[in-house]
Amino acid sequence: MEFISGISKKEALEIGEILAGDYEGKNIKIRGAVHTIRDMGDVAFLVLRKREGLVQCVYEEGRSQFSLKELKEGDTVEADGTYQTEDRAPNGFELRLDHVRILSEPAEPMPLPIAKWKLNTSLEAKLNNRAVALRNLKERAVFRIQEGITRGFRDFLYGEGFTEIHTPKLGAKSAEGGANLFKLEYFHHPAILQQSPQFYKQMMVGVFDRVFETAPVFRAEKHNTKRHLNEYTSLDLEMGYIDDFTDIMAMETGFLQYTMRLLRLEYAREIKLLDLTLPDVERIPAVRFDEAKQKVSEKYDRAIRNPYDLEPEEEQLIGRYFKEECGSDFVFVTHYPSKKRPFYAMDDPEDETYTLSFDLLYKGLEITTGGQRIHDYHMLLEKIAKRGMETEGMEHYLSAFRYGMPPHGGLGIGLERLTMQLIGEENVREATLFPRDLSRLEP
Amino acid sequence: MEFISGISKKEALEIGEILAGDYEGKNIKIRGAVHTIRDMGDVAFLVLRKREGLVQCVYEEGRSQFSLKELKEGDTVEADGTYQTEDRAPNGFELRLDHVRILSEPAEPMPLPIAKWKLNTSLEAKLNNRAVALRNLKERAVFRIQEGITRGFRDFLYGEGFTEIHTPKLGAKSAEGGANLFKLEYFHHPAILQQSPQFYKQMMVGVFDRVFETAPVFRAEKHNTKRHLNEYTSLDLEMGYIDDFTDIMAMETGFLQYTMRLLRLEYAREIKLLDLTLPDVERIPAVRFDEAKQKVSEKYDRAIRNPYDLEPEEEQLIGRYFKEECGSDFVFVTHYPSKKRPFYAMDDPEDETYTLSFDLLYKGLEITTGGQRIHDYHMLLEKIAKRGMETEGMEHYLSAFRYGMPPHGGLGIGLERLTMQLIGEENVREATLFPRDLSRLEP
Numbered sequence: 001m002e003f004i005s006g007i008s009k010k011e012a013l014e015i016g017e018i019l020a021g022d023y024e025g026k027n028i029k030i031r032g033a034v035h036t037i038r039d040m041g042d043v044a045f046l047v048l049r050k051r052e053g054l055v056q057c058v059y060e061e062g063r064s065q066f067s068l069k070e071l072k073e074g075d076t077v078e079a080d081g082t083y084q085t086e087d088r089a090p091n092g093f094e095l096r097l098d099h100v101r102i103l104s105e106p107a108e109p110m111p112l113p114i115a116k117w118k119l120n121t122s123l124e125a126k127l128n129n130r131a132v133a134l135r136n137l138k139e140r141a142v143f144r145i146q147e148g149i150t151r152g153f154r155d156f157l158y159g160e161g162f163t164e165i166h167t168p169k170l171g172a173k174s175a176e177g178g179a180n181l182f183k184l185e186y187f188h189h190p191a192i193l194q195q196s197p198q199f200y201k202q203m204m205v206g207v208f209d210r211v212f213e214t215a216p217v218f219r220a221e222k223h224n225t226k227r228h229l230n231e232y233t234s235l236d237l238e239m240g241y242i243d244d245f246t247d248i249m250a251m252e253t254g255f256l257q258y259t260m261r262l263l264r265l266e267y268a269r270e271i272k273l274l275d276l277t278l279p280d281v282e283r284i285p286a287v288r289f290d291e292a293k294q295k296v297s298e299k300y301d302r303a304i305r306n307p308y309d310l311e312p313e314e315e316q317l318i319g320r321y322f323k324e325e326c327g328s329d330f331v332f333v334t335h336y337p338s339k340k341r342p343f344y345a346m347d348d349p350e351d352e353t354y355t356l357s358f359d360l361l362y363k364g365l366e367i368t369t370g371g372q373r374i375h376d377y378h379m380l381l382e383k384i385a386k387r388g389m390e391t392e393g394m395e396h397y398l399s400a401f402r403y404g405m406p407p408h409g410g411l412g413i414g415l416e417r418l419t420m421q422l423i424g425e426e427n428v429r430e431a432t433l434f435p436r437d438l439s440r441l442e443p
Numbered sequence: 444m445e446f447i448s449g450i451s452k453k454e455a456l457e458i459g460e461i462l463a464g465d466y467e468g469k470n471i472k473i474r475g476a477v478h479t480i481r482d483m484g485d486v487a488f489l490v491l492r493k494r495e496g497l498v499q500c501v502y503e504e505g506r507s508q509f510s511l512k513e514l515k516e517g518d519t520v521e522a523d524g525t526y527q528t529e530d531r532a533p534n535g536f537e538l539r540l541d542h543v544r545i546l547s548e549p550a551e552p553m554p555l556p557i558a559k560w561k562l563n564t565s566l567e568a569k570l571n572n573r574a575v576a577l578r579n580l581k582e583r584a585v586f587r588i589q590e591g592i593t594r595g596f597r598d599f600l601y602g603e604g605f606t607e608i609h610t611p612k613l614g615a616k617s618a619e620g621g622a623n624l625f626k627l628e629y630f631h632h633p634a635i636l637q638q639s640p641q642f643y644k645q646m647m648v649g650v651f652d653r654v655f656e657t658a659p660v661f662r663a664e665k666h667n668t669k670r671h672l673n674e675y676t677s678l679d680l681e682m683g684y685i686d687d688f689t690d691i692m693a694m695e696t697g698f699l700q701y702t703m704r705l706l707r708l709e710y711a712r713e714i715k716l717l718d719l720t721l722p723d724v725e726r727i728p729a730v731r732f733d734e735a736k737q738k739v740s741e742k743y744d745r746a747i748r749n750p751y752d753l754e755p756e757e758e759q760l761i762g763r764y765f766k767e768e769c770g771s772d773f774v775f776v777t778h779y780p781s782k783k784r785p786f787y788a789m790d791d792p793e794d795e796t797y798t799l800s801f802d803l804l805y806k807g808l809e810i811t812t813g814g815q816r817i818h819d820y821h822m823l824l825e826k827i828a829k830r831g832m833e834t835e836g837m838e839h840y841l842s843a844f845r846y847g848m849p850p851h852g853g854l855g856i857g858l859e860r861l862t863m864q865l866i867g868e869e870n871v872r873e874a875t876l877f878p879r880d881l882s883r884l885e886p
Contacts, residue, residue, distance in 0.1 A: 003726040004689065004775060006697040007603070012684070014604060031684040033649075033847065051604055051652035074847030076684070103684070106847030107820040131646035131843035140650050147607045154597075160450070161457060161494055164590045166676045166858070168877045169612070169659050170625075170636075172884045182613075184627035184636075186673075187665075187881055193613075193627075193636075200877065203574035203886070206476075207583050209494035215658065216612050222630075230629075233609045241455070241474040241519070241546070246447065254449040283446040332447060377550040396886030400574035404476065404517030404549030415609070434611045434643065438630055441615045443646070443839030 012078060015052040015091055023083035023093075030055055030095065031103065033135070034075045036115035037068070044068050046097065047090075047115070048079065049135065053269065056089035057081060057097050064097045073115070074106035112136075123427060130434060130443050141270040142431055146419045148267045150214055152259030153235045153413070160251070162237060163208040167200035169193055169216065173393030182220045193218035196412060201238040202344070202373060203400040205408045212237040214415075224438045226427040227365060229416060231436040238410030245346075245356045245372040248409045249286060249332050252360060252368060256281040256330070274423055279329040279362075285322050286332035289354070292318045308337040319364025329421075334358040336371075343383050346372040346409075356409075362421040370411025377401040455521060458495040458534055466526035466536075473498055473538065474546065476578070477518045479558035480511070487511050489540065490533075490558070491522065492578065496712065499532035500524060500540050507540045516558070517549035555579075566870060573877060573886050584713040585874055589862045591710045593657055595702030596678045596856070603694070605680060606651040610643035612636055612659065616836030625663045636661035639855060644681040645787070645816060646843040648851045655680040657858075667881045669870040670808060672859060674879040681853030688789075688799040688815040691852045692729060692775050695803060695811060699724040699773070717866055722772040722805075728765050729775035732797070735761045751780040762807025772864075777801040779814075786826050789815040789852075799852075805864040813854025820844040 012031045013021075032048030032055060044059040046068075057079055059068050064081075071077070081097040112121055112133055119126065119136040126133040134140045154164065170186060171194050182193040197213050204211045217234045239251065260278045263271060271278065287295070290307070296317040297304050305311070310318075310333070322331040335354040338347050345355040357371025374380045380401055384391055391398060419431035429435040434443060455474045456464075475491030475498060487502040489511075500522055502511050507524075514520070524540040555564055555576055562569065562579040569576040577583045597607065613629060614637050625636040640656050647654045660677045682694065703721045706714060714721065730738070733750070739760040740747050748754070753761075753776070765774040778797040781790050788798040800814025817823045823844055827834055834841060862874035872878040877886060 001769075002729045004692045004696045004729050005726045006700050007693045010686075016604075031849075033849065051606070076847060076849040103850055104818050104848060107845045110846055129842070131649055131839065132846050134647075134650040143608065143651075144606060146609075150607060150609075151597075151601065154594075158594065161459075163494070163587060164593060165586065165876055166589075166593075166659070168674055168879050170661065170674050170879050170884065182627055182629070184625055186625070186884055187663075189884055191884055204577075204876075206574055207577040208586075216609070218613065220630075231611055231613050243453075249447045250450045253447045257449050283448045286445045286447050326444075375547050396574065399572070399886075402550045403553055403575050404519065405547060406474075406476065406519040407546055433608055433647075436611050436613050441613065441629055441632055441634055443842075 015050055015055065018083070018093065019091060024085060026083055027080060027098070028083050028095065029078060029080040031078045032076065034071055034073050034077060035135075036073060037071060039068065046071065046079070046100070048077070049137075053137070054090040056086065056094040057100075058094055059097050064099075066097075066100045070102070071100065072106070073110055076103040077101060078103060123429060127429060127435065127440065128443075134433075138273055141273045142419065142423055142425075143433060144267060144270045145263065145274070145276075145423060146415065146431065148263045148270075149259055149418060149422070150233075150235065150415060152262040153214060153255055154212070155262070156255045156258040157210075157212045157237060160210065160254070162210040162212045162239070163204075165197075165201065165204050165208070165211045165213050166215070167194070167197045167204075167213060169218070180220050182218050195219050196234065197236050198342075198344070198412075199394075199397040201236055201410060202405070202408065203397065205238050205240040205410075206400050206403075206405045209241060209406070210237070210239045222438065226429075227417060227420075229428055229432060229435055229437060232417075232432070233415040235413040235415055235418075236410065238408060240406035240408040242372065242407055242409050245334075245358065245370075245409050246286075248370050248372070248411055249284075249334075249358055249360075252370070252411060252413075253281065253284050256284075276423060279422075280327070281330060283328075284330045284332055284360075285326050285328050286334055286358070287318075287322075288335045289333050289337065290335070292321075292331075292333050296321055308339060315361055315366060316364035319361050323363075329363050331361050332358045333361060341371070343387050343389060344373050344380065346374050347383075360411075360413075362418065365417060365421055367417045367421065368411050368413045370409065372407070372409035375401070375405045375407050377405075458493055458498065461526070461536065462534060467528060469526055470523060470541070471526050471538065472521060472523040474521045475519065477514055477516050477520060478578075479516060480514060482511065489514065489522070489543070491520070492580075496580070497533040499529065499537040500543075501537055502540050507542075509540075509543050513545070514543065515549070516553055519546040520544060521546060566872060570872060570878065570883065571886075577876075581716060584716045585862065585866055585868075586876060587713045588706065588710060588717070588719075588866060589858065589874065591706045591713075592702055592861060592865070593676075593678065593858060595705045596657060596698055597655070598705070599698045599701040600653075600655045600680060603653065603697070605653040605655045605682070606647075608640075608644065608647050608651070608654045608656050609658070610637070610640045610647075610656060612661070623663045625661050638662050639677065640679050641785075641787070641855075642837075642840045644679055644853060645848070645851065646840065648681050648683040648853075649843050649846075649848045652684060652849070653680070653682045660855075665881065669872075670860060670863075672871055672875060672878055672880060675860075675875070676858040678856040678858055678861075679853065681851060683849035683851040685815065685850055685852050688777075688801065688813075688852050689729075691813050691815070691854055692727075692777075692801055692803075695813070695854060695856075696724065696727050699727075719866060722865075723770070724773060726771075727773045727775055727803075728769050728771050729777055729801070730761075730765075731778045732776050732780065733778070735764075735774075735776050739764055751782060758804055758809060759807035762804050766806075772806050774804050775801045776804060784814070786830050786832060787816045787823065789817050790826075803854075803856075805861065808860060808864055810860045810864065811854050811856045813852065815850070815852035818844065818848045818850050820848075
């Protein structure tokens with residue numbers, strides 16, 4: 001019988017290990033994929049792709065004990081050779097090769113020039129060849145940044161006393177009504193895919209006071225735009241015992257501050273690779289919905305068509321206004337009209353036309369919707385009745401309120417949209433590993 | 444215009460803040476839910492439930508400036524009073540109350556005796572009243588432990604150079620064939636819910652070398668047992684450049700070691716509350732499938748009915764065997780028969796009847812399936828053909844292999860099963876926030 005005792009150090013090194021050690025003139029072993037081969041005659045550069053970046057390996061005729069001809073792009077190999085400082089090489093070193101052992105081989109040449117600095121390929125082609133296109137360093141860096149955002153969200157909230165929850169995506173009824181829901185049959189019962197963890201996270205505020213979830217949500221919206229997805233990752237939080245809805249905005253600002261620091265510290269490589277400038281989030285302006293419309297209308301000479309809704313172009317102009325006036329990429333727009341918010345939103349007691357809610361715009365795009373929720377059972381029933389809605393299917397949700405809930409509020413952040421704005425892309429699909437839209441269910 | 448500058452310290456304190464400070468004889472303010480009220484005449488104990496535990500507050504006639512009669516279980520309140528050390532109180536202190544301000548009120552009395560130490564209620568009743576039942580301290584502690592497991596998984600893997608990915612749950616085809624899939628219509632196209640991120644995580648090994656995901660999976664299995672769910676959270680990892688499949692087992696052992704340490708450090712409160720003894724995971728025995736069957740057959744005098752499958756009772760006996768023989772709650776069972784593993788499993792070159800794969804049993808229950816995968820494009824096609832399967836719908840998956848993939852392997856851990864075994868429950872639903880089974884789609 002054998003025993004497994006956990007991970008042990010491997011002979012083959014990672015880039016971080018190499019950079020942390022003193023290997024000048026020493027023989028080291030690495031593994032990686034052949035990213036590109038540049039044959040100069042007597043010498044050749046064999047560039048390996050590893051998870052932390054590229055390693056330049058030098059084939060020298062006479063020294064290297066293998067035939068360069070045996071190698072091709074897409075092979076994965078184990079190489080050993082002598083470490084040598086070389087300022088012009090990625091990460092400042094290269095490997096003078098002794099041996100290369102092939103671990104695996106592709107069946108065909110790459111369909112995309114992934115070794116190029118920038119993959120000048122259409123989005124459509126990139127999505128159709130996702131597993132290959134992402135081998136390009138800049139393409140994959142996007143999803144490292146996305147990891148940093150999710151990680152920042154969770155780590156910040158753990159520190160603030162939030163509990164992580166996993167709520168079901170299959171359900172009998174959803175938070176925001178019957179439209180835009182994917183429907184399916186669940187053991188002979190009608191079921192839906194949740195478009196939000198809204199009901200569940202609110203119910204769990206009564207248990208844990210503060211909760212969050214990072215999980216997929218599903219929206220059967222027939223929008224075919226650059227900013228809509230039919231499945232996306234939602235960063236959700238809900239918190240009890242708030243004084244008012246500015247507590248929620250403060251928490252989101254705290255998350256952004258924490259995350260920008262985390263990215264700066266732990267994702268510097270990707271920030272450099274993508275040439276990103278992280279936004280200043282030390283303070284984020286907040287403006288009322290009606291005021292924002294007014295300001296934009298005046299400054300950009302644009303008539304207000306509908307006082308109770310924001311058109312995408314108006315959102316962009318609000319973003320532009322606060323960039324110009326305050327130098328901020330972000331702006332909280334508060335007090336959305338009640339009729340544009342779901343029934344559970346808390347109306348402003350000073351003017352019930354508006355709610356104690358907000359959106360966060362980032363470079364003119366809505367990346368968050370949040371606000372205070374109704375916590376009183378009777379008030380919730382009244383609001384439902386006032387809207388002419390049925391309580392059928394909401395019994396469990398309402399039950400949490402029947403037995404008492406603290407004043408609370410929360411928000412949902414679209415991970416892909418936040419990533420897209422941070423990396424400065426025009427299409428949310430660029431920031432989605434495997435996008436799902438009206439015409440795309442594969443890969 | 445206002446600015447939001449992030450979170451600021453609140454007047455009302457959390458338990459951790461109180462315990463970290465020096466408040467003896469000082470006036471402090473806290474917020475919480477009225478967990479229980481014990482009226483002793485001249486004094487009364489008002490116990491508040493907060494996210495970190497209970498706070499005992501003392502109402503004293505003459506001193507306290509409010510009427511006890513105004514309060515009831517389920518109210519949420521803000522209380523202020525004088526901090527006083529009191530060894531018999533939870534967390535070693537109590538609050539001699541001056542004022543209590545009601546923040547919210549329930550509409551009805553609690554349907555379950557949540558303030559009891561142990562909620563002696565049927566599982567059915569607990570699930571039907573989930574949002575209330577979880578307000579019991581022991582019930583909710585289970586999901587704090589579950590948080591610790593998920594957090595341990597991610598943090599350990601970040602440290603080991605894994606990248607977190609978010610793969611789509613809606614798809615055109617799934618990894619392990621047509622049975623047990625939930626089907627739905629996706630904009631007039633047939634779609635399914637993924638029963639595993641298998642294909643996606645493998646494809647992403649070609650990009651990031653090491654990836655993980657913590658996300659829901661969906662299985663339309665008609666099992667109605669204590670250990671099956673139709674939706675659960677899968678902790679998945681996949682890693683490239685492995686020497687062999689023991690690298691995967693080593694990584695899982697490392698995760699368990701890291702996580703037990705994390706639980707001990709950060710979840711001590713819940714471990715105490717649930718009276719848990721964390722398992723020793725310093726070394727985990729590994730035994731071949733055929734040997735394990737043989738050993739169990741001999742020791743417990745049980746005939747081997749099917750040499751190519753493990754019955755649940757056999758799994759339990761294997762668990763018992765290694766507990767008795769090695770003192771281990773965990774055992775890796777390796778080299779599962781090829782016919783019981785999916786097509787992508789790597790067959791053992793020394794005997795193709797078996798695969799280079801494993802399950803991890805914890806107290807006799809399978810909590811993980813993993814192993815080395817086929818990485819060679821042609822070998823994969825051959826295996827598919829040999830099984831009489833079609834490549835239709837697998838084009839994108841196969842394409843990743845066509846363009847080269849490193850040797851790799853991975854695993855999937857059922858989060859709820861791992862939690863259930865750790866807390867010593869008999870039914871996986873006890874470790875699931877909102878279980879989905881054959882008869883349960885709500886709450």
